[in-house]
Amino acid sequence: MQSTCSALRLGGLVRFRDRWQGRLASFEVDDDWLVLNLVISRGIFRPSEVKLPFSIATDWDDDSLSLDCTSYEAFRREIPPLAVPPKPLSAKTPLSLAGFRLAGALVERISRRAGHLMLSRGLFASDQRVVPVQDIAFEGGSIRLATQADALPIYRRDSELLQAVRDSLAAHPYLTADDRHSLSVEVVDGTAYLSGNVRTPQAEAHVHEAASSVLGAAAVRSDVMNDRQLEIDIGQALNAAGLFRHARVYVRAALGEVTLGGFLNSAAPIPDILRVAEAVPGVRSLDNRMEVVEPPPQSAPAASPQPPAEDPATSQDRA
Secondary structure: OOOOEEEEEOOOEEEOOOOOEEEEEEEEEOOOOEEEEEEEEEOOOOOEEEEEEHHHEEEEOOOEEEEOOOHHHHHOOOOOOOOOOOEEEEOOOOEOOOOOEEEEEEEEOOOOEEEEEEEEEOHHHOEEEEEEHHHEEEEOOEEEEOOOHHHOOEOOOHHHHHHHHHHHHHHOOOOOHHHHHOEEEEEEOOEEEEEEEEOOHHHHHHHHHHHHOOOOOOEEEEEEEEHHHHHHHHHHHHHHOOOHHHEEEEEEEEOOEEEEEEEEOOOOOHHHHHHHHHOOOOOOEEEEEEEEOOOOOOOOOOOOOOOOOOOHHHHHHHO
16 A cells, blocks of 8 residues: 655755755745745755756655756756746744744645645654644745644654554553454554454454554554454355355354354355355455265155955955
């Protein structure tokens, strides 16, 4: 699963094709928050800057920005920026929130529009927040926010969130080691995606609880399956396929490892039973322990008893 947006961080490292490095000093957006141009700086004591179109960016994240040009081409002004009225954004842009400064933006990879602005405060920018661009207004070159600082979501990069979710799962007092071992976690664009197997519905609820408690997680999406529900789902799938009329099958699940047992009169339905059970979401493996029991052979029907033959002498007496 790939991210749909990434952080364009002010002050972040800029890499050119010739591996020369600079820093992102500012960027420019239009009224629809489309990122138009980048301002790259180099040098410390006598820094120089160049404005480049954002269209030459090949990748960007919390750590760096990669450009499809050489530093020679850039600082020789061989790549002209977009000549449109922009809104410049930098760490010096005034904010309506005291103590905060602009730290960058979360930019969608396909549309290249900024969806959120990143704000930071504190020593080493330890407190980082994000605010949707819909809640922002430009007033005389400054940014005014329609919300208070404490109401802004905390921003943490995906790698930090991933470790935090794993730590929260490991520390939860009601999750067993087996439950934790059978879980998978992925974090994309601030959303935690959980998958895997646990033993009980209570454990499934604890997994969601632990992930949701992590600060900075925008949302939690869970595909975790508990064994009890998995057994029910497999039974319903076999019943819907009409396979129970061919066999008496029982289902047992242990962290997604499913055992099928029971008795059949013929081996013919077994491939269909296995196919249907294996297709149920949450099944990690399948162990077939069903037994074929041949029906007893049918014996020939007993002949009706014949009436005893009459004695000829008795017949003559009757006459």
